Amino acid sequence: MTSSAHALGDVLAVESDPGGGFTPPGVGEFFPETLFGFSVLGIQFDIDRIILALWLATAVILVFLVLAARKAEIVPGRLQFIGESGYSLVRDGIARDVVGPKGLPFAPFLASLFFFILANNALAIIPGIQISPMARFSFPLVLALICWVVYIAVGIKNQGLWPYFRDIMFLPGVPKAAYILVTPLELLQNFIVRPFTLAIRLFANLFAGHMLLVTFALGAVYLFQVGNFSVIFFPLSALMAIVMTFFELLIIFLQAYVFTMLMGTYLNGSVEAAH
Amino acid sequence: MSILAAESPNPLIPVVGEIIIGTIAFLVLLFVVWKFVAPGFEKAFQARRAAIEGGIERAEAMQAEAEAALAQYRAQLAEARNEAAEIRDSARAEGQQIIEQLRTQAQEESARIVARGEEQLAASRQQVVAELRGQIGTLAVQLAGRVVGESLADDARRSGTVDRFLDELDEMAASNPAGNGGAQPSSGATTGSTVYVPEGNR
Numbered sequence: 001m002t003s004s005a006h007a008l009g010d011v012l013a014v015e016s017d018p019g020g021g022f023t024p025p026g027v028g029e030f031f032p033e034t035l036f037g038f039s040v041l042g043i044q045f046d047i048d049r050i051i052l053a054l055w056l057a058t059a060v061i062l063v064f065l066v067l068a069a070r071k072a073e074i075v076p077g078r079l080q081f082i083g084e085s086g087y088s089l090v091r092d093g094i095a096r097d098v099v100g101p102k103g104l105p106f107a108p109f110l111a112s113l114f115f116f117i118l119a120n121n122a123l124a125i126i127p128g129i130q131i132s133p134m135a136r137f138s139f140p141l142v143l144a145l146i147c148w149v150v151y152i153a154v155g156i157k158n159q160g161l162w163p164y165f166r167d168i169m170f171l172p173g174v175p176k177a178a179y180i181l182v183t184p185l186e187l188l189q190n191f192i193v194r195p196f197t198l199a200i201r202l203f204a205n206l207f208a209g210h211m212l213l214v215t216f217a218l219g220a221v222y223l224f225q226v227g228n229f230s231v232i233f234f235p236l237s238a239l240m241a242i243v244m245t246f247f248e249l250l251i252i253f254l255q256a257y258v259f260t261m262l263m264g265t266y267l268n269g270s271v272e273a274a275h
Numbered sequence: 276m277s278i279l280a281a282e283s284p285n286p287l288i289p290v291v292g293e294i295i296i297g298t299i300a301f302l303v304l305l306f307v308v309w310k311f312v313a314p315g316f317e318k319a320f321q322a323r324r325a326a327i328e329g330g331i332e333r334a335e336a337m338q339a340e341a342e343a344a345l346a347q348y349r350a351q352l353a354e355a356r357n358e359a360a361e362i363r364d365s366a367r368a369e370g371q372q373i374i375e376q377l378r379t380q381a382q383e384e385s386a387r388i389v390a391r392g393e394e395q396l397a398a399s400r401q402q403v404v405a406e407l408r409g410q411i412g413t414l415a416v417q418l419a420g421r422v423v424g425e426s427l428a429d430d431a432r433r434s435g436t437v438d439r440f441l442d443e444l445d446e447m448a449a450s451n452p453a454g455n456g457g458a459q460p461s462s463g464a465t466t467g468s469t470v471y472v473p474e475g476n477r
Binding site for chain 1: 284285289292294296297298301303304307308309311312313314315316318319322323326
């Protein structure tokens with residue numbers, strides 16, 4: 001039983017308890033019951049349907065990409081064309097144009113990022129699942145931390161350990177007195193704010209999107225069930241649930257692209273000497 | 276609020292197990308993309324670029340070939356035109372020559388014909404003159420004989436009177452300054468006179 005089903009149960013329970021009113025879905029939405037769990041080296045792994053969804057999305061995008069690229073030909077087939085279009089979007093649009101002339105080697109990494117986020121985001125509107133693993137903070141955080149490690153490592157490798165940190169702490173062309181203000185801000189910006197904004201932007205979009213969808217869907221059910229004049233608002237709520245689904249579709253693509261694009265700009269700062 | 280929601284943890288606190296699961300999932304995808312997917316696509320891009328460049332090169336070669344053929348064709352055409360003009364000129368010259376030749380031939384021919392005609396005319400005249408002379412002599416003698424009443428033929432033949440008379444006539448004609456046969460002298464009273472004659476004496 002899913003958490004949404006629990007919430008649905010709560011809504012339907014209104015009939016037996018007329019004074020209860022509408023119970024909005026809560027954070028519990030994102031923490032469905034554990035299907036099975038195990039412990040390795042003292043770390044607890046609790047597998048629920050969201051983690052299964054993550055595996056499913058990863059497996060599907062993996063199989064799709066391998067099939068698309070396996071027999072890549074000059075004249076692409078339908079599958080290859082779709083895969084290529086996505087890969088080119090990242091390779092040309094981000095790796096080459098945003099990261100810079102030295103950016104092409106990062107194309108596979110950026111493409112993996114894009115496809116991974118896209119596939120997992122897409123689960124937000126796939127019927128039967130309708131919740132994205134990216135709405136669980138751990139997963140966007142994983143990606144943000146990987147990006148954080150990568151762009152710092154690339155910066156140190158390309159510019160040298162000291163020049164990399166020096167250029168971040170002491171921006172060239174800034175008056176010396178301003179360093180009192182600029183240096184802490186830059187350090188905060190580059191090493192703390194960036195990964196967190198990356199993670200939180202993605203997480204919050206998918207989290208809020210799911211909440212909106214569930215609220216309108218459950219609201220529609222409630223309005224239909226409550227048994228008074230409120231039933232006239234039922235179509236409005238149902239319509240909003242559908243409209244928000246299409247809005248989610250936009251969010252799914254946009255957030256995957258924004259995440260990858262921002263990683264591209266960070267890599268650009270690491271690849272080329274700052275400013 | 277549902278019991279489940281009340282129990283649920285803070286959504287902003289990550290779970291270690293999930294972090295590991297997420298990391299593994301992403302790294303697996305990254306590995307596959309890095310090892311198989313990206314090289315596959317890059318190879319296709321490369322092949323496509325090569326194909327396009329090859330196509331462009333081929334097209335350029337063909338264009339160059341076509342241009343060369345066109346230039347050759349034009350040269351041949353110009354050559355042919357020159358040749359045709361030459362042939363035309365020479366034909367014209369030849370025609371002119373032939374006409375000239377024919378004209379000369381015709382002129383020669385006509386001159387010859389005229390000359391022959393004149394010759395024949397002269398010969399006929401000679402013959403006629405000779406015949407007439409004989410007949411005139413005979414007739415004159417016959418006439419004289421009839422006038423005199425006897426035949427003078429033998430006598431005249433013997434003495435050559437007639438011939439002498441005719442010769443004299445000839446001489447008279449020859450001494451005429453106009454010199455155009457014997458027809459001229461009849462205009463004046465005195466033969467051979469070129470003196471001006473006033474109108475009153477006529």
